[in-house]
Amino acid sequence: MTTLIVVLGVVLVLMILYLIFRISTLVSVAKSKKETDVDSSNSTNALLFIVFMILGLGGFFWYSFAHFDSYTLPVASEHGALTDKLFWITMAVTVVAFVIISIIKFVFLYQYQYKEGRKAKFYPDNHYLELAWTIIPAIVLALLIFTGLRAWNDITAPASEDAEVIEVIAQQFAWTARYPGKDNVLGDYHYQKIDAINEFGLDLTDNKTFDDFKSLELHLPKGKEVLLKIRAKDVLHSVFLPHFRVKMDAVPGMPTQFKFIVTKTTEEMREETGNPEFNYELACTEICGQGHFSMKMNVIVHTEEDFAKWKAEQESWLSQNPDYLKNVPAGLRESAMIKAGISAETGMKFTQGDFGTAVGSN
Amino acid sequence: MATTHIHTHTDVHHDDHEHEHHEGNFWTNYIFSQDHKVIAKQFLITGIFWALFGGTLSVIFRLQLGFPEMSLEWMRPLLGGWITPEGKIDPEFYLALVTMHGTIMVFFVLTAGLSGTFSNFLIPLQIGARDMASGFMNMLSYWFFFLSSVIMLSSFFIETGPASGGWTVYPPLSALPQAMHGSGLGMTLWLVAMALFIVSTLLGGINYITTIINMRTRGMSFTRMPLTIWAFFFTAIIGLLSFPVLFAAALLLIFDRSFGTSFFLSDIYIGGEALANVGGSPILFQHLFWFLGHPEVYIVLLPALGITSEIIATNSRKPIFGYKAMIGSMLFIAILSFIVWAHHMFVTGMNPFLGSIFMLLTLIIAVPSAVKIFNYVTTLWKGNIRFTSGMLFSIGLVSFFLTGGITGIFLGNSAIDIQLHDTYFVVAHFHLVMGSASFFGMLAGIYHWYPKMFGRMMNEKLGYVHFWITFVGVYMVFFPMHYIGIAGFPRRYYSFTNFEFASGFTDLNALVSIAAILTLSAQFIFLFNFFYSMFRGRPAPANPWNSTTLEWTTPRNPGHGNWPGEIPAVYRWPYDYSKPGAKEDFIPQTVPYSETPESNLPHENELIKLESSNGNAIVVEGDKH
Ligand code: HEM
Numbered sequence A: 001m002t003t004l005i006v007v008l009g010v011v012l013v014l015m016i017l018y019l020i021f022r023i024s025t026l027v028s029v030a031k032s033k034k035e036t037d038v039d040s041s042n043s044t045n046a047l048l049f050i051v052f053m054i055l056g057l058g059g060f061f062w063y064s065f066a067h068f069d070s071y072t073l074p075v076a077s078e079h080g081a082l083t084d085k086l087f088w089i090t091m092a093v094t095v096v097a098f099v100i101i102s103i104i105k106f107v108f109l110y111q112y113q114y115k116e117g118r119k120a121k122f123y124p125d126n127h128y129l130e131l132a133w134t135i136i137p138a139i140v141l142a143l144l145i146f147t148g149l150r151a152w153n154d155i156t157a158p159a160s161e162d163a164e165v166i167e168v169i170a171q172q173f174a175w176t177a178r179y180p181g182k183d184n185v186l187g188d189y190h191y192q193k194i195d196a197i198n199e200f201g202l203d204l205t206d207n208k209t210f211d212d213f214k215s216l217e218l219h220l221p222k223g224k225e226v227l228l229k230i231r232a233k234d235v236l237h238s239v240f241l242p243h244f245r246v247k248m249d250a251v252p253g254m255p256t257q258f259k260f261i262v263t264k265t266t267e268e269m270r271e272e273t274g275n276p277e278f279n280y281e282l283a284c285t286e287i288c289g290q291g292h293f294s295m296k297m298n299v300i301v302h303t304e305e306d307f308a309k310w311k312a313e314q315e316s317w318l319s320q321n322p323d324y325l326k327n328v329p330a331g332l333r334e335s336a337m338i339k340a341g342i343s344a345e346t347g348m349k350f351t352q353g354d355f356g357t358a359v360g361s362n
Numbered sequence B: 001m002a003t004t005h006i007h008t009h010t011d012v013h014h015d016d017h018e019h020e021h022h023e024g025n026f027w028t029n030y031i032f033s034q035d036h037k038v039i040a041k042q043f044l045i046t047g048i049f050w051a052l053f054g055g056t057l058s059v060i061f062r063l064q065l066g067f068p069e070m071s072l073e074w075m076r077p078l079l080g081g082w083i084t085p086e087g088k089i090d091p092e093f094y095l096a097l098v099t100m101h102g103t104i105m106v107f108f109v110l111t112a113g114l115s116g117t118f119s120n121f122l123i124p125l126q127i128g129a130r131d132m133a134s135g136f137m138n139m140l141s142y143w144f145f146f147l148s149s150v151i152m153l154s155s156f157f158i159e160t161g162p163a164s165g166g167w168t169v170y171p172p173l174s175a176l177p178q179a180m181h182g183s184g185l186g187m188t189l190w191l192v193a194m195a196l197f198i199v200s201t202l203l204g205g206i207n208y209i210t211t212i213i214n215m216r217t218r219g220m221s222f223t224r225m226p227l228t229i230w231a232f233f234f235t236a237i238i239g240l241l242s243f244p245v246l247f248a249a250a251l252l253l254i255f256d257r258s259f260g261t262s263f264f265l266s267d268i269y270i271g272g273e274a275l276a277n278v279g280g281s282p283i284l285f286q287h288l289f290w291f292l293g294h295p296e297v298y299i300v301l302l303p304a305l306g307i308t309s310e311i312i313a314t315n316s317r318k319p320i321f322g323y324k325a326m327i328g329s330m331l332f333i334a335i336l337s338f339i340v341w342a343h344h345m346f347v348t349g350m351n352p353f354l355g356s357i358f359m360l361l362t363l364i365i366a367v368p369s370a371v372k373i374f375n376y377v378t379t380l381w382k383g384n385i386r387f388t389s390g391m392l393f394s395i396g397l398v399s400f401f402l403t404g405g406i407t408g409i410f411l412g413n414s415a416i417d418i419q420l421h422d423t424y425f426v427v428a429h430f431h432l433v434m435g436s437a438s439f440f441g442m443l444a445g446i447y448h449w450y451p452k453m454f455g456r457m458m459n460e461k462l463g464y465v466h467f468w469i470t471f472v473g474v475y476m477v478f479f480p481m482h483y484i485g486i487a488g489f490p491r492r493y494y495s496f497t498n499f500e501f502a503s504g505f506t507d508l509n510a511l512v513s514i515a516a517i518l519t520l521s522a523q524f525i526f527l528f529n530f531f532y533s534m535f536r537g538r539p540a541p542a543n544p545w546n547s548t549t550l551e552w553t554t555p556r557n558p559g560h561g562n563w564p565g566e567i568p569a570v571y572r573w574p575y576d577y578s579k580p581g582a583k584e585d586f587i588p589q590t591v592p593y594s595e596t597p598e599s600n601l602p603h604e605n606e607l608i609k610l611e612s613s614n615g616n617a618i619v620v621e622g623d624k625h
């Protein structure tokens, strides 16, 4: 039924167009041969440009103000507040320029539409004018660049020593996070060591790995610098934390990073937005395959105390996968079990009979 | 004068040439023709085909984005297995659509379709040459493009579907067939098609450059060339310098895909297996790609700007304002376009210091672009504007160029780009500034030079309807995308239902999709006008727009060789519109200053002496044979 209506509609439109076409050809044939190539449609077109300008600019300003809240995301990071400010400064400057130029252009179109007998002004150049509109944009742009550069340099500066280091690992089509555990240092990894269980590719000969733990949600502290270490296992992905104004690609073979300070906990954001369901999210913004659009990680921001508490509650990866103790060099196993929080009993179970060979081979 | 001798000599040669070609058969005249005008039309028709094809792809994926609930079962006869059992587009096929849409629009429509058509058509006609420097290479250029088109098209008919890693084909996604279906045979076809495409572009470009440098008619000095020619000249040079880099990138990618090298691959664990590749860098590919990719933006845009300059001057009945500044800004843009590529890579993990350098260079390129806009607007000032269809589309271009250029200032600022990168803000930006602007330049060119191409006029009223629907439609499609982008919606997303932050705007997305369908439909008005007028249009007068340039001195349907007699000489620049004192409001380039004492400027009177000596030389030479 709908198809029929659509088809009929299309046919109707086509017929109308064809009629316009026939009539206009007939009229132009009927009107003597003399080619005054400018007829009444010239002024119609000129007028339409004015109408377009008014409706266009009107619509632009109306929507931009009336729907401001629906297209601006609340910001919840320190540098994000700054880049947002830059964004709106740039917006102000460029919109002023845009509106002025647009109005001048459309008004000229209307004002200087063809008039019988008028002669256009022969005006091939004016060096002062040209100089002016080279230099003025150059100065304005220089100012914008300058502020942008300063912000960029701050954002990309090295993170401070005591930043909370968290690793985010991307793969088709999921995110995982690795936290450094009590020693606050992420252990080594190597991609050849990745397997179905050891998804981080932890290099268990490095004693820093023993207390690292895994999380499927990204937990962050408020008010403390966070250094995200980002890597990808298979193809490019990109970490996008829209509310924190964070974006950085995840590149196989080339770890990247981004540092930032979150300014609002999830709770505070729920209050601010009046949405008790609010959640921060991490999205993928680099095409990575068919699940690209669904590659999401939930993000939870705690106060610093709650964050510390949450961290303390987590079990190390090794303790969840004690059979990997086998891959720990024999000499380190004891300390591994202590660091990972594995009881001696469990440890024995998973490494039985292995000690001997391992020691023997050394 | 030495130059006179050379040029007259060329003419003689070409006169003979012309006789040979009169006896061509259907195949040599219309298919394997070496006539630049026929080749131009071949590019144009192929380009139009691709534009419709690429446009249709975009409407299909817009249906998915605008009406995620809608059943697309009715497309099953067309798309078969790409429609899921639930009646939705397969998410991977969505990406294939986006990829092919981008590739087709950028390369096949706006590079081949635009430069191929107008460089070929206008260069010999506007500089006063019989044909391109090498008609044979020119013919090859088209047929390489044709072959490339066939191969690209064929990838739609293979089981694993066309390439689907985005038009930028970043590895490792595009290098690993196990990462997605489109990275299998489809990607191979993409790479082969693009390699052939590059060959075509280079063959064409070499010809354009050589022809412009060597084959200008008497008196056509560089500073008397229309801005169209300047634009084609710069475009060809940019293409010649940047396309080989894409070729290299494609070649290395082929090696990585098929021969186990590791140029772009390192430390990859996929499909339950760690690959052996180490030491490569995906970032390297991005550098190589964008070293072409950014200049490509200007390869697409400059010809459109050149066309527009010509049409706006003609229809405002005024000289283009700041002719030299227009050339200067194009030159500046051409140079700068090579050193801003990494602004596409601010957040790829590239060294942040590089980011600041590229941000600086990027914002500098905004200056010559701004100059161009101001010059267009000033050209309108105190004009006597005729709104022909060509003029309307040119004005549309200026409008898009401004709107889209403004958002470039945001994206070029690396600090702001962190948030906007790879969101719909970018989609809005490049569709306006490069996609729609160039597309309008192309349409403007078609309307304007149609009388010269086919000897008939297009229907102006249909042109107006076409313009207004398309102009408003384009804004309705792409303007809302700015808001969607500011809200953070990532691009290349099959649906937005998985994220809370991107769950709004169903209304705006639906509006965009409806507008896209309307806009695409309006192109059929154009198609009808185009093909109908070819046979039934009003026969075109010799110089329908009262233009000054050389192409309008040819016969209504110029044959091979363009001018039946001698090639006219040129005595003045191409923008003597509404010159004070002149009888008419335009003085063709072929009119010597000696014939227009009433309108000459003081320095032009001094040129009269040179003219007569010039003229004598021609007569003498002409008498010899
Ligand atoms: C009917 C008119 C058009 C519509 C409705 C349209 C719409 C779109 C949309 C919505 C996307 C983003 C899809 C996504 O990210 O999921 C897109 C991508 C793109 N479009 Fe268009 N477009 C049109 C015309 C053009 C033109 C004339 C060009 C020429 C430059 C163009 C070039 C591109 C490119 C390069 C991409 C990026 C492809 C990619 O992400 O790999 N489009 N188009």
Ligand SMILES: [Cu+2]
Pocket (backbone or CB within 6 Å): A236, A237, A238, A284, A285, A286, A287, A288, A289, A291, A292, A293, A295
């Ligand atoms: Cu992704």
Ligand SMILES: [Cu+2]
Pocket (backbone or CB within 6 Å): B293, B294, B295, B297, B340, B341, B343, B344
């Ligand atoms: Cu660029």
